[in-house]
Amino acid sequence: MGQILVEEIRAAVLGAWRQIITLPPTAGINIGYVLLVASVFLICLVILIKRGDTAESASPVIPLSLGGLAILLAGIPFWITGIPVQLEFPWDRSSLPFMIGTSLLISGGVLLVRPILRNPAIALLIALSTGMHYQNYVFYQIEWEKLNQFFWQMTWRAPGLEPGTILVSDEIPILYYGDNNLTPILNWIYDPDQQSKELAYNFFDLGERLGKNLPALEPDMPVSHGYRFLNFSSNSNFLLPVYFDSENCLKIIDDSMSNYEKIPNRLREIEAFANPYDLIQIQNHNTPPRFLPEPEHSWCYFYQKAGLAVQMKNWQEVEDLFFLVKEQGLKPQDQTEWLPFIRGLAFSGNLENALEITQIGLHNEKAKPVICSMWNNIAATESLNPDVLEAYSQLECQ
Incomplete structure (x- = not known):
């Protein structure tokens, strides 16, 4: 328990702030990133110098003490309930309560710096933090474009789906969208007039659903899934395996793809008994909702x-x-x-x-x-x- 506590505090405090010095997610935005960080640094430095207040008489003891206490108090709910505190999605949200304590620690740490270096240190922290938020913006934009591509390619290839169809993927390559996030969009596209509490379609990530909602990768297996206050019932004959690599096109896995080495083994097992052509309805013309513009x-x-x-x-x-x-x-x-x-x-x-x-x-x-x-x-x-x-x-x- 003690080791877990130390590791999670280190992640929430040191790990979170270490992110501000990471490089941008794509090489194409390096120039924009550098210009942004440099501009914010210079603007903040000028403002701080003009203020002429380096807090020479301020003591670091109070912010350091309060920061340490705030960090300990922030972690109590998570350590009691066993909810992990990590920097990886989706558990990174658990680090939010540590923000106040960490900020106080940073403030106290800055006061330990020689007065002549404090303003540049503060300006640098603000600039790098701004750069990190810019990186997050770019990364979320990339993920949104992946989502957009996924569903538009899906509707180009499958304008309609047989009710009860379950899209199945192994390790969804869209980081911030799990199968629970993708299921509503899938139903919005293929069953836009749905009024009942029974879902017509579902999206399963095998890593999450196999052995639970999907008992085994075999034909004629019952499938059930409760989603909020909605229900979904089908069977494994309605599995539609898909493989999406954002660098290439979405692929519906059928017998022509059986020798494709990139296909995960569990999707190959499904392909052995799946019938994609029986599930794809060619007479319909469904398209994604308007918030997903056609690429x-x-x-x-x-x-x-x-x-x-x-x-x-x-x-x-x-x-x-x-x-x-x-x-x-x-x-x-x-x-x-x-x-x-x-x-x-x-x-x-x-x-x-x-x-x-x-x-x-x-x-x-x-x-x-x-x-x-x-x-x-x-x-x-x-x-x-x-x-x-x-x-x-x-x-x-x-």
């Missing part, structure tokens, strides 16, 4: 639309999307994202372009097993088509 139609838009067209077996639509992508010079970072275009072009008879993008994808060793698996499937399906078999024979997949 620019870049590569991921065409990737999702091509995936939807493949589900509809609208090969001409896939071909049209491919030519739009080619015209705009768009390319994926993840070469497996050529899959819907390869399938659509092959079945539309445009084997020349299908082979062209296949060869591009095969240069990536990580994408090769996935692309070859796709062509094995195409060759098996079109076994009586000599043109397809001729194209297949040109690949290093056999």
